[in-house]
Amino acid sequence: MKYVSEYRDPQKVDGVLQEIRQLGEALTAKKERPIKLMEICGGHTHAIFKYGLEDLLPPTIEMIHGPGCPVCIMPKGRLDDAIAIAENPNVIFTTFGDAMRVPGSKHSLLQAKAKGADIRMVYSPLDALQIAKVNCDRPVVFFAIGFETTAPSTALTVLQAAAEGIENFSLFCNHVLVVPALEALLSNPDLQLDGFIGPGHVSMVIGTEPYRVIAERYRKPLVVSGFEPLDLLQSIWMVLQQLVEQRCEVENQYARFVQSEGNPVGLDAMRQVFQVREAFEWRGLGDIPQSGLKMRPEYAQFDAEVKFTLPHRQVADHKACACGEILKGVKKPWECKVFGTGCTPEHPIGACMVSSEGACAAYYKYGRLSLESPAKKQPLRQELEMST
């Protein structure tokens, strides 16, 4: 548990909070709204709720929960494609556990499994490759999802399959890229954001350099952060410090794991196996240019999209669902009409309720008390108004 308990020290948390409070007051003295910071990564959203960090932050700081949960942003049409592959007779379909419950337009992988599809949960793509080796007379498909965090291990698995000449293994590639998604968000005029908390795991692969565009073109500070309470609070403090000093830079709070150049081996494997798609559909956000990865033609023999006939249908999100606005930080989960009523973790309608790392699911799971009386947030706003 090294690198965990040290980052959960209540006294140190108190110390950082005091400094955040001071910076927050200084920054909002002449502002009519709180400082809005977006944590991009679903892991951060989850940690913020798990440790109740939102309640610790002063009313001058508002966290916006971004689109960084790879499960949540998987569009229904792609889920339908995955299920169509899994339902092919003889296919063994392998997937990470948290993709099992995500609803497609008709049902989820979990429901398809109950109907008879051979769907198996794995912990790594290498486990899927192992299944392929053991079942050499059956096609084995791995449902590759995730940001740059998981893409290198998928790419390395393909390289290993190629080296070993395993012909019954393929990928259904749905990897997505974080920077194009941020750029798409920042191009939205509705968005009022002052800075970003950058994703730690993704940055271990891509490093800090690719975020430079956010700081330089969009003039927003970004701090790459770890996942422990003190990591997050220190990162918030670092963004505020930049704002006070009127700087817009990419900084690295998670230096114990993130190198500025990232992971060259992982990046090289990704470049060998994948190429960028022209556009990829994100649940709740629509098509985002250059935001997804697909297999290079030279690895077509491992590409499930080439091997199988897929429905490739675009399925619109539910009308009542405000996921798009929530993922952009324009709306809070409780402002969605169906939050907690029609849309719950048991029966999710929208993307944000699907995985435990989605903004709505986190609010529902950890924070329903404050949601039953959204007025809880009201005093904070009043306090702000009084101070301006």
Added chain:
Amino acid sequence: MTLTTNSLKTDPFHIKQSRPCRSPKVRDTEITLSHGSGGKAMRDLIEDIFVGSFANPALTPLEDQARFNLADLMQLGDRLAFTTDSYVIDPLFFPGGDIGSLAINGTVNDLAVSGATPLYLTCSVILEEGLPVETLRQVTHSMKNAAIAAGVQIVTGDTKVVQRGAADKLFINTAGIGVIRTNVSISASQLQPGDVVLVNGNLGDHGATILLARGELALSTTLQSDCQPLNGLINAVLEVCPQVRAMRDATRGGLATVLNEFATSSQVGIRIHEENLPIHPEVNGVCELLGLDPLYLANEGKLLIVVPRSHAKTVLNAMQNHPAGRESRILGEVVEAPTGTVLLKTTFGTERVVDMLVGDQLPRIC
């Protein structure tokens, strides 16, 4: 199987050997469909493996039912408790236990948490064709030892064999009867604000052990399942505090599920304190790695007890003086509101909801 002189001394059933020691009746190395056919092979299997292991006066006659003397039962209390549970687990053997000990302790604990003295259990098995007979012997041996440790008798049962692929190796169902002590009334619906919640030790050991025992994660730990009978510990508690409000063994769904059921049944709130949660560092490590929450991991020897505040210290002392409760501690308290809700007070002083789980916990992808 025959009882040795040594086991006779420790065997609470005091069964005398009816036949001289001889080689096992079942000579097959695997279970075949004929072991479930109702014929001689099945009779041999039952006599050799089940009666041989579980021998006691109620079972040995091999009638279709076990028979009890009512007058004997009535001396122990004034109500019967009756429960059943089925056990399916992969792998069958894991650090700290196996499906056999689980099937005994699970049912013993389900009886004991009502304030009952567990007495008699049934044992039904569903065997997959091809199961090694040695595996069945090991499991029944483990059931016998668990029954002796818990002071219960397995008095009747049933055997079915299904074709290969129709079951996963071995399923066990145990049902049990116990007698509830007079003047003890334990129910999830009678929590009152001010009551105190206690637990008898580390949470999530069983769930984490099983996850690792499946061998899908290349992790090595010293973790063991906490599979154990709780009736001894419960005796110790009821001796000093017959006014226990509620008691439940925190099995599937873990602590979070039990506390939510308590809060909903009694229409109260429950607040637990993060700093008081007993969690083994290795369980915490596994959970951090996979994105799981130890509050929802299964336990097989953990007891959650709610008692009036005035009795909390006495109960805690009694628990800590029992081998199954050395690590007992107070977790939190019952509060008036919000009703039907479990709250966790974090070490930073914030509060969050500990909700019921939707389906199983699924490991996250990053």
